[in-house]
Amino acid sequence: MENEIRSLLGTALGELFGPEAAAVNLVLEVPRDRSHGDLATNVAMSLARTLKKPPRKIAEELVAHLEGQDTFLESITIAGPGFINFRIGSSIWHHSLADILKKKTAYGRTHAGEDFPVMVEYVSANPTGPLNVVNARAAAFGDTLVRLFDAAGYKVASEFYINDVGRQIDLLGESLLARYEQVQGRGEGQIPEDGYQGEYLIELAQELDAKEIDASLADKSDSEKRDIMSRHAVEKLRAWQEKDLKAYGTQFDRWFYQHELYPQGVEDTFKLLQEKGLVEERDGAQWFRATQFGDDQDRVLIRANGDPTYFLADLAYHTSKESRGIKRSIDIWGPDHHGYIERMQSAMEALGFGRDWLEVLIVQQVNLLSDGKQVKMSKRKGEFITLQDLIEEVGKDAARFFFLQRRAESHLDFDLDLAKKENDENPVFYVKYAHARISGVIRKATEQGVSESQDADLSLLKEAPELALIKVLHRFPAIIASAAAQREPHRLTTYLREVAQAFHLFYHECRVISDNSDLTSARLALCRASQIVVSNGLSLMDISAPERM
């Protein structure tokens, strides 16, 4: 119906003030204060300057013009400095309700994204240890964003990029080798100074098949031994991460190994930049002229020792995405990588993708609070709260909901004690409770032999809380579309709280199961529609919608 009003307004503007006025960017929004109507536009104010007329005068002419027509609008009023407020007739809302009941699990899905191919790359944690809480936040954010894109009609793919090449991985191999020697009782294993001290490597070393490992290590050089152990460590730890993520509800279309880019992808990308004249040698290394694209310094592609940098591999990786048809790569990075954005976008421009082809979202840090005190984490020393710990501690649903209540870039205080509480202090229960309550009413009705009816007379829903609830439910597809377009999954939690609130108010004011069987049918239909929205919304976040609790 927004579109209908849009076209009504557009036509009226053209007829009254000419094509220039009709071309204005029409802003139509739901007023914060519901007494202002269902939708409002500020068009009279924004045209005041070009038309050289006072806004209220423009509004008056516009309204007079619209009122001469037969529309579905119940009223059109002018308010404040020149807002035009529209009130929509209740029959339209009843149609909207019928639409929800018809679409069921598909309600909320739109084609807003027009099949635009995007890729969301997220978590991408180093395979050097278990996942931490920032990874958990990024995972909830990323997989919800992926589902939002899907629901909003984008063509979306998801990937986890595994940094299985480089010095960190060498250190990991050396660390595991040392642990292995220790576990085998040879005692000569010494973890490198800046190696990985975490106890999980002991566990991992114990799981290794000694016979097989000893055979594969025999007669090998130190670096070969290290590489063998690196491969074991990466595969074990990666599988471990995948298992934890799956338990958390996060899955990827593909796990992309950095080593898949060697040597071909890396060489090709390097040559391409070279052909464009964007590479120069300095101090024995090969540098990308990033400063030509706005970066504050040039960046090394190939080190003096001949090894490609992580940066070059990352360029090859993004080239791979582009050649697979991705039109927009949305990378979700941790807070320690924001200094890397400019460099990457400069390179994307150099490669001809355009700087905006790569969109980076930074998921900010998480402060875990317990007993009001901050829980400190250090990956190297192996002291941290892992994703697994978190799920065990507060549960998957609570963890997800907490992460998804906040914007990605806001620093998050995560109160473990609060998330653990199974009472009304914990916001996740409010929405789940609404779902359980709705389910309970529908169940009760069925038990009493009052079943739902396909042809319930929805026009019987005339009470203020009933219409208010329908209006909230009606916004769901727009919420999904805007959450996807703005990359802001937190709009979903905010919205679902609104839905729950509107439902609770309706429930409190309007008795569903009564002697009036027609009204009972209509209200049961409204309950069902509410259940559909809450359930669809929670499932976008992979949070359960319980029938009872």
Next chain:
RNA sequence: GCGCCCGUAGCUCAGCUGGAUAGAGCGCUUGCCUCCGGAGCAAGAGGUCACAGGUUCGAAUCCUGUCGGGCGUACCA
């Protein structure tokens, strides 16, 4: 030094491409169950939107500067 993020109620945070009297949850005060789930509903107290300028019909929102907090500034990844 330079760059990025953040600064909104006692606490944790929303505030949609600038819009009408700045909101929610928790906490605090007070009402509401003979009746479909009270894990609920209603009412109240609580604000110089860090500060100062600017842009305009209109700024929490955009621009500049200042002050706080965090992070980053590698031939690490």
